Amino acid sequence: MASGSPQSGVGRVIAGRYLLLNQLGSGGMGHVWLAHDQRLACEVALKEIVFRSPGEDGDRSARVARARAEARHAAGLRGHPHVVTVHDVLEHEGLPWIVMEYVPGALDLHALVTQRGPLAPAECARVGLAVLDALTAGHERGVMHRDVKPANILLAPDRAGSPYARVLLTDYGISVQPDGGETRYTQTSVLVGTAGYLAPERAQGGPPTAAADLFSLGCTLYYAVEGYGPFDRDTGLAALTAVVLEEPRPTLRAGALESLLAAMLTKNPVHRITAEEAEGALSAILTPQSHPRTQFDPGSEPPWAGGPTHTAAPRVPEPPGPSQSHANGSQWYAPSAAQESSAAPGQETPATWPPPGQGPSPWPTGQGYGPPPATTSRRRPRHRALKAVLATALGLALAGGGAWYAMAYLPGKGAGTPYGEVVGLTEPLKDGDCVDADWKTGTPFTGQPGLKVVSCGSNDNEGQVMAVFEAASADAARAGGAAQCAQRTELTSSRLASVRSYAAIPTVDGFDAAGRRVACLLLDARGNAVFGPLGDHRKLGTRFTDTATMQKRDCLDALSDESARLVSCKGPHKEKVLDFLKMGLDKTLKQARDESTEACQREMPPNDYGHDPNVYKSSSWVGESAWQSGTHLVVCTAIRKDGGTMERDEP
Structure with missing residues (x-):
């Protein structure tokens, strides 16, 4: 354990009164423990101050003072239904501990x-x-x-x-x-x-x-x-x-x-x-x-x-x-x-608050908050005969709509190829479908690909459907589908090494057969396999067979020098993915495996991503697909120098 940090653990008694039962979580100031108050025979939460490295010793007095300030500020809101109650602040072995309300099931x-x-x-x-x-x-x-x-x-x-x-x-x-005239307990050069x-x-x-x-x-x-x-x-x-x-x-x-x-x-x-x-x-x-x-x-x-x-x-x-x-x-x-008062995308009513007819906006208009509210008017009582006429008209409209729906979706209506003959699918794509993409031109993302749904674990898997959304019409899908798909897949795409967005847009004839929906895919940028599900479709515990589906901010447990699995960043983990580094095109796969960690430490050191250089160093993963595809991208990660696990809330 780092110099100066308290020797804490399950079974330890703090201040002769609080028996530590288990750790509930960690934060920037330290750990939170579930403890048993032996004097009052009840459970409480204890916040423990932790100094993670010797370099923090100089800041000890400021952090101790901050802990006391936290207790004072929170105690001032004691009894508020939406603030965690602070009962006491105490010192044990020279460091403060804050005694708080334990919230079971939180x-x-x-x-x-x-x-x-x-x-x-x-x-x-x-x-x-x-x-x-x-x-x-x-x-x-x-x-x-x-x-x-x-x-x-x-x-x-x-x-x-x-x-x-x-x-x-x-x-x-x-x-x-x-x-309040109180001392500021943070360095002026540090953003809080x-x-x-x-x-x-x-x-x-x-x-x-x-x-x-x-x-x-x-x-x-x-x-x-x-x-x-x-x-x-x-x-x-x-x-x-x-x-x-x-x-x-x-x-x-x-x-x-x-x-x-x-x-x-x-x-x-x-x-x-x-x-x-x-x-x-x-x-x-x-x-x-x-x-x-x-x-x-x-x-x-x-x-x-x-x-x-x-x-x-x-x-x-x-x-x-x-x-x-x-x-x-x-x-x-x-x-x-x-x-729910705002209309869905594609409907006539814009998503503004308040909806038309509900009175003035609760904040000033004309300052980028959305359009001004509609003019309000007093609702007049309606005659019962008018209500009856409207009810009859509504019934006829619903009946007609039901008949239209039945006719529109008769078996065989729009059957064939929802996305056209080139794409070739006979069934609409669903969220999570993995696909093989055959680019007819021979160049990925030029023209339309032939698509085939495959197993996500197969070597034919070149991408996955990441989102599906309904379009108002075939023309609307064609006009805005690609842009919407780029937006819906942007976050996941930015965290993967080599993928691009592709929109599977229904044809006019296949619009109904496609469920009136556009499918948003992420495909390998060079038309190669990705060897598994992407983004949120991956499950915790997924074992990586290649680096193609590793993404930035992933937390990993290394199973061997050749294998890792995806784990939650909220629990202990061995390393965290920082970024992707492109190796020289003259490098062989063996050279990349020998040199990648040193290159990551030189080009993308963990301290550039908020990790203490006294505690963390670089590691790396190299996949065969990056050399088969010619991207030569390696995955740079951060690990602890002492070989220990990283914890929740670390950078």
């Missing part, structure tokens, strides 16, 4: 989205309201959180046992009272917060403010509804640059949250939506006023409600009840049609 928001996929917009609104309430309580006391992110939001069962019903904000370790969730004014050295916390909450809700952050990049520096200079990635699933997220992520804090306005908008998403032409937003449906993955094309479900069951029996909040 899962942080980052882990929840990782395990189950993005949340529905209405569920995000519920979480957002709770966190906003906690932040506002702190702001009223002059305390800024400064590190609002998914990992610092806990979701836990309530007293009735409903999972994830409680929403709790935790980790006030870097909170501060800007006007998490890259990708830090407000642009904070990234540029500005003071912590309530508006900055609100920006971080907007990033967090974006992550919850989309499954990735608005400024996710491969390195912390790239994420900070994106926060300051780039717009958020376009949303795909946000639905009713879309305009609100844009308002929360406004770069200029002067123009950013206020907490009060955000509260009103979030409340309206949960309990919208009734208005004409309410439409269900398919993007608001939880991913486990009916599709195989969150990338599958949405379906219009049966009217839900008060809750919707997950496959494992847990109850999730599922929005009803009346609760």
Whole structure:
């Protein structure tokens, strides 16, 4: 263990009172333990300060003071329903330990989205309201959180046992009272917060403010509804640059949250939506006023409600009840049609908040928050005879629509080749299908390929369907399908070494046979095999037979010098993929295997990716496919110098 770190472990008694039972998790300040309070005979959570390297000894007094400040700030919010309660702060063997409320069954928001996929917009609104309430309580006391992110939001069962019903904000370790006259316990040259969730004014050295916390909450809700952050990049520096200079990635699933997220992520804090306005908008998403032409937003449906993955094309479900069951029996909040007020992509009504007819916008218009609200008008009572006429007309329309649907989908209608004769498929592609691509021109991504569905583990597998979405018409699919597919596959594509996006677009005659859907694929950039599933279609425990499906940020356990498997970054792991390095074309495969680790250390050292150079060094993986295809790309990873495992929340 590093010099100066406490000798902690299961069975140790802290301050003669707290028996450590097991480790619950780790964070930037240290470990969190489940402990038994032997005096009160109850379970508590203990936060332990850890110094990971000898170089941190000089910062010991500042970190100890920060721990005391965390306890003081959080204790000031004792009793708040959405803040983890702090009971005490004590010193043991010269280091502080913070005694906190133990929240059984809790899962942080980052882990929840990782395990189950993005949340529905209405569920995000519920979480957002709770966190906003906690932040506002702190702001009223002059305390800024400064590190609002998914990992610092806990979701836990309530007293009735409903999972994830409680929403709790935790980790006030870097909170501060800007006007409180207290000592700042951080170095002025170091940015405090998490890259990708830090407000642009904070990234540029500005003071912590309530508006900055609100920006971080907007990033967090974006992550919850989309499954990735608005400024996710491969390195912390790239994420900070994106926060300051780039717009958020376009949303795909946000639905009713879309305009609100844009308002929360406004770069200029002067123009950013206020907490009060955000509260009103979030409340309206949960309990919208009734208005004409309410439409269900398919993007608001939880991913486990009916599709195989969150990338599958949405379906219009049966009217839900008060809750919707997950496959494992847990109850999730599922929005009803009346609760989703923005139209789905391709429909006439734009995704703005509030919907037309619901009154003025909860924030100023004309500042990039979306179009102004429609003019409101008083609803007049309708005569019963008019209602009867409308009901009759609606019935006839539904009957006619049913007849059209039956005629349109008679057996044989649109049968043949949904994507044309060249592609040759007789069945529409499904999300997750692995394919062999035969480029008729002989040059990958020139013209159309012949496609054949194959086993994902076969040597013929050259790519995979990563998303499927419904198009309004064959013309719309042809006009915008490629661009939409590039957007939907962008994140996964950026993390793989050598793939490109391809859109399988239905022909006019095959549009109905294709289910009116465009299939978005990632294919090997040079027309070679990828030897396995890609992106989120990979399962934990997957054994890599080649480097083609390894991607940036993967956490690995090395099984041998020739084999590794994919593991969760939330648990112990031996190494983490940093980036891909192109070796010289004159290098043989054997030379690459002999020289790749040294080249990775020279060209892509772990410290460039946030890893302490005193603790970490480079390692590498070399696959035969990179030499067969001519790309000559090797995978650079970070490992610990002492041979130990990397832990959760390490860079």
